[in-house]
Amino acid sequence: MTEKVRVRFAPSPTGSLHIGGARTALFNLLFARHNGGVFILRIEDTDTERSREESVAQIIRSMKWLGLDWDEGPDKGGDYGPYFQSQRLELYRKEAERLLAEGKAYYCYCTPEELAARREAMLKAGKAPRYEGICRDLSEEERRKYEAEGRKPVIRLKVPQEGKTVVEDIIRGTVVFENSVLDDFIIMKSNGMPTYNFACVVDDHAMGITHVIRAEEHLSNTPKQIQVYKALGYEIPEFAHVPMILAPDRSKLSKRHGATSVEEFRDQGYLPQAIINYLTLLGWSPPDGEEILSMEKAIREFSLERVNKTAAIYDVKKLTWLNSHYLRELDLDYITSETIPFLVKKGIISEEESRQRYEYIKKAVEISRDRAKTLDELADSIAFFLKDVDEYEEKGVRKHFEKENAAELLLKGAEALEELERFDKEQAEIAFRSLADAMGVKAAELIHPTRLAITGRTVGPGLFDIIELLGREETARRMRKAARWIKESGNLTKAGGEN
């Protein structure tokens, strides 16, 4: 193949970018980059009813966030633009008129109501509902009559009723459709807009698309589109229909399945690297079986031949695993700056504060990120570094605060820290261990209540890392505060018991 590879992702802006669309875009990108080709973004906004400006913005935002950068398209331009179908109406009109002139298409005056009625009748008769070519051979006189009635016609393509249409698909192989199952479908609506199957073909040709890589739901559209290619005298591109992504209940992805849009995952604290990695593995696998893949490596190894045929159910657990992997492996400054918006959103700190205390936050992230699964979780887990503890985890209280020496241990521990000549985590640990020794308890018996006292929780980073970062004063303060809390709640419990 000497021709330069040109592929496109062509979403319709009727909603947010969901992970299925993102995966299709990703495979297009991977294929283009692997072959040194061009990746194009084209907005298919021919549905005037449902297309929304906000959707366009959202899709673009999501794609950029994921790092799915296109070479030609909105925001970028290119030699084959415009990249919005709504701005290419002249082209479709011209090509439709050509078909009309060549006798390959015709005006149809049937109204939507008439069509719906006929469709229903056919369905009732147990037949496949298809347009039967009623207006195929209208006389001039009949046409004039309809025009006089004020009917606005659509344009239909004359589709041969004999023979077969063969789709050669890189992923699925040869797929044969009987032409008798096709009908004279509409290529131009009565409002002058093209239909999907027409605009798509006209644009794919006009934009020099060499490989049409799209979701499997379009496989049954392909014979129709091939008919358009033939009628228009266009060269037919290569097709590759990638398997769909299904919800855990095996049905098509929708809102009711929880997070399915890219933005929702972002808001839940998933990293683009994790999502890309996960999506890369859905329907494709590298020859070496490696599962942790950067976009670069995926580009190097990608081929359509290794894309499998079976629909995949997406599994958030594995995405989450990848996310925690990237949370601990990626650049610390990057993870820190990605975490901050979550801290702000949760009201843990202000934006201003986040700038002032950046280095401190970074250290908190450093010692905490190994345990978090999402940025959201990470933000929660470092909250105690940024604001005082006002609650203690209940089961921790029962386990670590209800021992009779708990308060004393905390008080002594705080003292020990304050008496330290040099304060760092090594010294703190030495101090704690010798204090435990002196009091005849195991170090753990001091460590656990202390963690609960200064973090409010029973789980978290190594205690001495926490202490060092939190600082001697704050640590001691929180330990005393907890000791007081223990005594007070102890009294309360007793008082309550006596009544």
Added chain:
RNA sequence: GGCCCUGUGGUCAAGUGGUUAAGACACCGCUCUUUCAAGGCGGUAACAGGGGUUCGACUCCCCUCAGGGUCACCA
């Protein structure tokens, strides 16, 4: 319902006539350990069913079943 696609463990997924049927996530143990993770070690678990073809089928063919897609003046 017609047409089309698909069918390897709970999920993702290697595998292209001869394998002890990889690996990953999840799950369960053990280990490490101040907790929780991470890590290390080990474990449970699969070729939808039935017919062929073949010396030999997860691999090829047919049927059944199951799942999905599509049948719009939506894309």
